[in-house]
Amino acid sequence: MTGPVQVLVVGFEQPHFSGEVLAELTRLRAAGIVNLLDVLVVTREADGHLETVTPPPGELPEDSGRLAAALLGAADGSADGAASTASAKEHGQWSLADAVPIGTTAAVALIEHTWAEPLRAAVARSGGAPLEETWLAREDSERLQSLLADHAPG
Amino acid sequence: MLLVPRQLRRAGLTGDVPYYGGRFTPAQAYAASHPSASAPAAPPSGSLGRTVVPEAAKPARSPEDTLRTLERLREDGVITPEEYDDLRSRTAT
Numbered sequence: 094m095t096g097p098v099q100v101l102v103v104g105f106e107q108p109h110f111s112g113e114v115l116a117e118l119t120r121l122r123a124a125g126i127v128n129l130l131d132v133l134v135v136t137r138e139a140d141g142h143l144e145t146v147t148p149p150p151g152e153l154p155e156d157s158g159r160l161a162a163a164l165l166g167a168a169d170g171s172a173d174g175a176a177s178t179a180s181a182k183e184h185g186q187w188s189l190a191d192a193v194p195i196g197t198t199a200a201v202a203l204i205e206h207t208w209a210e211p212l213r214a215a216v217a218r219s220g221g222a223p224l225e226e227t228w229l230a231r232e233d234s235e236r237l238q239s240l241l242a243d244h245a246p247g
Numbered sequence: 248m249l250l251v252p253r254q255l256r257r258a259g260l261t262g263d264v265p266y267y268g269g270r271f272t273p274a275q276a277y278a279a280s281h282p283s284a285s286a287p288a289a290p291p292s293g294s295l296g297r298t299v300v301p302e303a304a305k306p307a308r309s310p311e312d313t314l315r316t317l318e319r320l321r322e323d324g325v326i327t328p329e330e331y332d333d334l335r336s337r338t339a340t
Contacts, residue, residue, distance in 0.1 A: 143251070164253075167251045186256055
């Protein structure tokens, strides 16, 4: 594993991970763009605690979720898996408890962006320091699209 | 199976993007220290991401308040006596 890893948390009304999403991630993996490392399904109970969910047969590999569960949580309830605190948030930390609302189910995907490693290495070699990274909101993307159309040659 | 969530650090795709958690970002610090200056490269209203504070939202300060603040900054050693005289002369005008 060499590329930066994204944690994508997607909420669902029902505990399943769309086959369509998996198919798209498989296509991107074949193209050498991303690598789906693992998918974990969790549900947040009414009392706030998180439970891992065994996905329905056929939707995900049988051992799916073990890697993500070990990374994102402490299944045995050890001290390292302490719940979110104000201090942790102040230091820019996060946890699944911050992301998954009570009473909902979420699929948590670990996605390695293999395409980004050369870019990250180039930034480091050039002595650059990342100052901000974000994604454009849909309305700003639409505005950008309009600007691109306005500046298109011809 | 019960899963106790672990706290994880955030990072960006190209490296560790600084997290300002409740503190001023460099842009906010610049704006706070240059209240009368135009925001650098301020985009037009409604453009990407930047929040422009309306002029009317800034609290009005009397010359007396400004002088008291300058005196406190001088006494605390934040500004030199020369800077104090300079800023005071600007306040008077």
